[in-house]
Amino acid sequence: MSAEKTEKKSVYKPHAISGFPEWLPEFRAVEQRWMDHLRKVFESYGYCSIETPAVEELEVLQAKGEVDKEIYVLQRVHADPNEKNEARLALHFDQTVPMARYVAQHFSDLTFPFKRYQMQKVWRGERPQLGRLREFYQCDIDVIHVDSLPLAFDAEMPAVMYEALAGLDIGRVQVRISNRKILLGLVDALGIKDSVAVTRTVDKLEKIGAPAVAEILARELGIGEGAINAILQLASIKGDASALSAIIPRNAQMEEGLKELTFVMKALSHLPASAAIADLSIVRGLDYYTGTVYETALLDIPQFTGSVCSGGRYDDLAGSYINRHLPGVGISIGFTRLFDVLAHYGHIKPGPKTPTQVLVVLPSEERREAAAAVASTLRNRGLNVELYHAPQNVKKQMEYANKKGIPFVWFPPFEAGQGHEIKNMVTGAQDPVDPALWKL
């Protein structure tokens, strides 16, 4: 007995693992409400859900060459060294590569254009800090088609995401849209060879500012002043479709990009004024984007830096896995990053600690069956109901409701022949009630 007690004292004290967030029930309730809302919006535009395993073969994740994401590889604790060599499995670091693999693998079973959403955890072994996690949810929508993909979908992405984010009570949301062909066309017209370096530098505009970008373009890439001015002037253009009409295209690529971006902006004219703007400073660092690109800012939460929802058009993402040309366009919410940063700054109002709407009081062991019947009746009418677990005094039972934030307490008859009463825990009002009729 005393040996057991001694043993019990040497407990392993659990603690949070840095970069792997978990929430108390009252915050998890908000996370669930948010995800339910996103799902509802995605489905209202006809996106179907898919889920891929948490792992892919390492070879799939690296099909386009080494990736700069820190990948977690799996290893079994008791791996048998004599076992035949199995493929190395690794946790996916985003949902784009798995989606491309999924589409290639199930190509003949899917109907195109294929519209899917995906809301799963992804993992990156990066050094954790606020806004940079090792495990986080991404919420993505993508459309993939065969051979060519109508531009209408480039316009659908920001419309869906605006609606999705606007429903989360996080203030004003602004999707910023550009088309890489415009900047790439200009770079080509200016006779600059290293377009990748230019786009990666312009991508830093918001972070480091125009003078610093100009300096890198001049010193590191050896670009002349006139060309730098032309690039920075283009990147400074912001506004609606009409702001684009001032740009004079210097070649066919620029013209195509302008035409596409104008189409997208016009198709978004039904959104509120600041919801979607053309912003030619948006280029996205990733090289696989070939046309439209998106970023999203939270206008009312200055502590949230960077883009909460980004994406773009890609020409042939599944090309490593299938001999078909499958262009697509997609956009992704860094869900947990958003949630984590907003929670950190106190922008998330905790939800209820329990889904229970009504606590039915248990008057006595003898009245258990009758009280359980009330709980069951209410449950059958779609309510979330707990029957208190023991016939303790009523004060104690109400204390439980109070602590968990249960909004209503139900008093079934304490003796046969008596009536039912319900207490509103917010107003304190207590009234007679009919279990067959009461509604929330």
Place this chain on the structure above:
Amino acid sequence: MSAEKTEKKSVYKPHAISGFPEWLPEFRAVEQRWMDHLRKVFESYGYCSIETPAVEELEVLQAKGEVDKEIYVLQRVHADPNEKNEARLALHFDQTVPMARYVAQHFSDLTFPFKRYQMQKVWRGERPQLGRLREFYQCDIDVIHVDSLPLAFDAEMPAVMYEALAGLDIGRVQVRISNRKILLGLVDALGIKDSVAVTRTVDKLEKIGAPAVAEILARELGIGEGAINAILQLASIKGDASALSAIIPRNAQMEEGLKELTFVMKALSHLPASAAIADLSIVRGLDYYTGTVYETALLDIPQFTGSVCSGGRYDDLAGSYINRHLPGVGISIGFTRLFDVLAHYGHIKPGPKTPTQVLVVLPSEERREAAAAVASTLRNRGLNVELYHAPQNVKKQMEYANKKGIPFVWFPPFEAGQGHEIKNMVTGAQDPVDPALWKL
């Protein structure tokens, strides 16, 4: 150009990874419907959602000593050998250990009794076969209390799970319930020392039959014929609370077990006759169960062997992580195992390939805005609506609806002044319609 073409032919052909299931959209839709239903039932009894990270520190998973589950440990591809030694992280193999850790870690922030549900993927590096996967969802409910936990919760578990499973269209479900104190009491009364070996042998009854169990008890454990008969006779008892009244307890432990089991069975008397039965052959292999134990059979699907939903009462699961006595009771659905086996045997009717309920035809590029407005109106009324992406001929647009199984096609005016029509793709009927009034 030709170099690129040659390169494109050497694609990596993706294939399924054994043990890591993924579904086509029409099966994923069913999986989602099932999970939504489970969640709804769990919440209707006041269980709140929690989610823990996919990983725990290996030390946490092994706090009770080496586990027999095959654990996956994480390793970063580019781990820096000079980095200070980080704790080894491993994917969780169930949700019980993480839940115990969660409760211990957040003890002071939770309200008890703490009722939670958890529906996450877990991972086990076992050799995959039908019904044994490496990645799968578990759907658990547990109640944890401080110091002592009322028996009412032992009765709530099977009631919730019966309702949850009965809503899945998988035929009759039967929860089989026992209490380990009854068998353990008998074993003690019979003077048998190795009670663990006896329970593990009796646990094999359904699989290997009574004669084989008797032989193991006799040969391997050296138990006499009379004692074996007493054990097997006890284990053969099945029925409702009245079947238990025939058992004569031989000591206080047996008596306590019988009293508890009788309480649980009486509390379940409101369920349909075959929904919950006392079955004294149920013991569960896991040693941490101390009282009530559950298994669940699918009566109408003989191909599904073993238990679809199991659990029991445990006295002190979080004892490795906190110096408090936290008894609990829980039950868990092996969700993906159920889904995978049923899909394999053709018991799952695929759902729709898309959530879209109405496809709005795009008459022409000029009419895009008007058609988009119709789609938007319908969406605002809670419908899932796609606007066809290009002004192709109507036959082509209807073919798309047909292929994806979209039930309604909407024809907005092809010219200003015309009316709207809607076509029911199942009946073929096409009728005039008002976008402001139409309901599904």
